[in-house]
Amino acid sequence: MAQAAQKAGGLxxxxxxxxxxxxxxxxxxxxxxWKYAKVELRPPTLSEMPQVQEGINNIIVSARTGKWKKLTxxxxxxxxxxxxxxxxxxTLGEIIxxxxxxxxNIPGAxxxxx
Amino acid sequence: MSLPAxxxxxxxxxxxxxxxxxxxxxxxxxxxxxxxxxxxxxxxxENEIRARRDARLKRERERDSxxxxxxxxxxxxxxxx
Numbered sequence: 474m475a476q477a478a479q480k481a482g483g484l485x486x487x488x489x490x491x492x493x494x495x496x497x498x499x500x501x502x503x504x505x506x507w508k509y510a511k512v513e514l515r516p517p518t519l520s521e522m523p524q525v526q527e528g529i530n531n532i533i534v535s536a537r538t539g540k541w542k543k544l545t546x547x548x549x550x551x552x553x554x555x556x557x558x559x560x561x562x563x564t565l566g567e568i569i570x571x572x573x574x575x576x577x578n579i580p581g582a583x584x585x586x587x
Numbered sequence: 588m589s590l591p592a593x594x595x596x597x598x599x600x601x602x603x604x605x606x607x608x609x610x611x612x613x614x615x616x617x618x619x620x621x622x623x624x625x626x627x628x629x630x631x632x633e634n635e636i637r638a639r640r641d642a643r644l645k646r647e648r649e650r651d652s653x654x655x656x657x658x659x660x661x662x663x664x665x666x667x668x
Contacts, residue, residue, distance in 0.1 A: 517601045521598035563614075
């Protein structure tokens with residue numbers, strides 16, 4: 474009985490210590506993540522829209538006049554990776570929108586039980 | 588270890604990423620809605636097929652069990668009428 478009470482007390486303190494450990498480990502790392510995300514991942518503000526428009530015009534003009542043939546291989550590789558990243562963002566958005574990781578969960582459709 | 592300063596990403600790239608993300612969310616949600624709506628009609632059609640198939644299977648099972656019981660009765664020597 475006394476041993477059981479001691480074990481129960483031990484479990485509570487161990488849970489509290491685990492929570493404290495998680496908090497102390499994650500807080501500085503989350504802070505560094507937020508420090509970078511605030512600058513690098515923020516959406517473009519209204520004041521930056523002219524630059525966006527200019528960038529799109531540059532792409533259209535270079536596609537029309539054939540300036541894209543004068544890009545270096547390194548630049549074109551970087552551009553391809555950026556386009557791939559945008560496609561990944563679209564897929565991530567689709568996962569969020571369909572609320573399932575793989576495939577659409579339609580109620581009533583056939584799901585083969587594995 | 589000192590981490591480098593956060594890098595200024597061009598607004599065009601950020602615009603592309605966020606547009607792709609939001610349009611992906613809209614695409615996923617709208618496709619889920621349209622597929623769920625289509626599935627209602629498909630399920631109605633398949634429920635009819637399932638009802639017919641279950642009735643057929645029940646009939647066949649009862650017929651088979653009747654044949655089995657008659658064969659068993661013959662083996663057991665029950666007088667046939």
